[in-house]
Amino acid sequence: MNCTDFLAQLTDYFDGQIDRDLLAQVQAHVRECHHCEVVLDTTRQTISIYREHEIYEFPAELRERLHAAIMKKCRGGR
Amino acid sequence: MPAIQSPVTDEVHPDVALVERAKRGDTAAFEQLVRQYERQIFRVAQHITQNREDAEDITQDAFLKAYEKLDQFQGNSKFSTWLVRIAVNESLMRLRKRKTSKTVSMDQDVQTEDGSIPRDFAEWRPNPEQIYGQGELGDILRKAIQGLPPGFRTVFTLRDVENLSTEETAEALGLSVPAVKSRLLRARLQLRERLSRHFRQKNGGPKP
Numbered sequence: 001m002n003c004t005d006f007l008a009q010l011t012d013y014f015d016g017q018i019d020r021d022l023l024a025q026v027q028a029h030v031r032e033c034h035h036c037e038v039v040l041d042t043t044r045q046t047i048s049i050y051r052e053h054e055i056y057e058f059p060a061e062l063r064e065r066l067h068a069a070i071m072k073k074c075r076g077g078r
Numbered sequence: 079m080p081a082i083q084s085p086v087t088d089e090v091h092p093d094v095a096l097v098e099r100a101k102r103g104d105t106a107a108f109e110q111l112v113r114q115y116e117r118q119i120f121r122v123a124q125h126i127t128q129n130r131e132d133a134e135d136i137t138q139d140a141f142l143k144a145y146e147k148l149d150q151f152q153g154n155s156k157f158s159t160w161l162v163r164i165a166v167n168e169s170l171m172r173l174r175k176r177k178t179s180k181t182v183s184m185d186q187d188v189q190t191e192d193g194s195i196p197r198d199f200a201e202w203r204p205n206p207e208q209i210y211g212q213g214e215l216g217d218i219l220r221k222a223i224q225g226l227p228p229g230f231r232t233v234f235t236l237r238d239v240e241n242l243s244t245e246e247t248a249e250a251l252g253l254s255v256p257a258v259k260s261r262l263l264r265a266r267l268q269l270r271e272r273l274s275r276h277f278r279q280k281n282g283g284p285k286p
Contacts, residue, residue, distance in 0.1 A: 007123075007195075007196075007227075007263070007267075008265060010263055010266075011259045011262055012259070013090075013268075015244060015265075017244075034199070035196070036198045038199045038201055038250045039196045039199070039202070039267075040198070040272070041202075042201070042202050042270050042273075042274060042277075043088060043267065043270045044191075045197055045202055045205070045206070046266060046269050046273055048267060049206060049215075049219065049273075050084040050219065050223070050234075050239055051238060051239065051241070052240055053215065053216065053219060054121075055219045055220050055223070056121060056124045056125075056130075057214050058117055058121070058122075062134075062200055063116065063117070066116060066120065066134060066137055066138070067113070067116055068115065068137050069134075070112050070137065070138050070141045070142070071112065072088075072110055073138055073141075073142045074105070074108065074112075074141065074145040075105060077279050
């Protein structure tokens, strides 16, 4: 497996949808290629950092205002 | 895997009963669905439009549209996926209105390979949470996602922020599974590259 083949498998790798043969090849490539090892690790961190952080606030005041506006529209709309 | 597992086919999503009640005019049932998903719909709209006022309008419009079209919801997909699809369409429409000269669609910006091929091979050490406080980290994350083309931002939001499956993302966006996968790869790699400017290992030098 070369670096291009490795990149092509990256989505399936992260989504756990990679078959065993290819998984072994990805792991073997990463052991040999430091660049791809870094890409794998930092892409994994990219995904997890967005999963773990709420980057936009949703304060209670906004939620209540929004909720009231939605229900007002719906009650008047049908 | 647990040894004893109830058959998946017997499990009916709790939303199904609420949707049925709402279809018969039960506003309280619909209100419960609104409570369940208003946060998610607002978040999706804000990620795509990058604008809080737009996200507020879109959230209201998406729920109103869902309420009005409830009879058209057949239950082939999850209610939440159907709702997200409405919100995504409203969000993309809003972006189109904002930039009159440029079309914004799921097909935009996907022709070029540029920007996806890794260039930065520095490790992130120490890890970002150790370097930055919550506020500063939030700014970096918001700016990085803001810089992605809307089509990539949308796929990344549904798949990695909202944790929809690849199939649900494809359904919500009207794209094929391979198209979602290819956009997701590019979105993740472009974001990684953008974050790397901040998170890359420094060799004792000052912070940029």
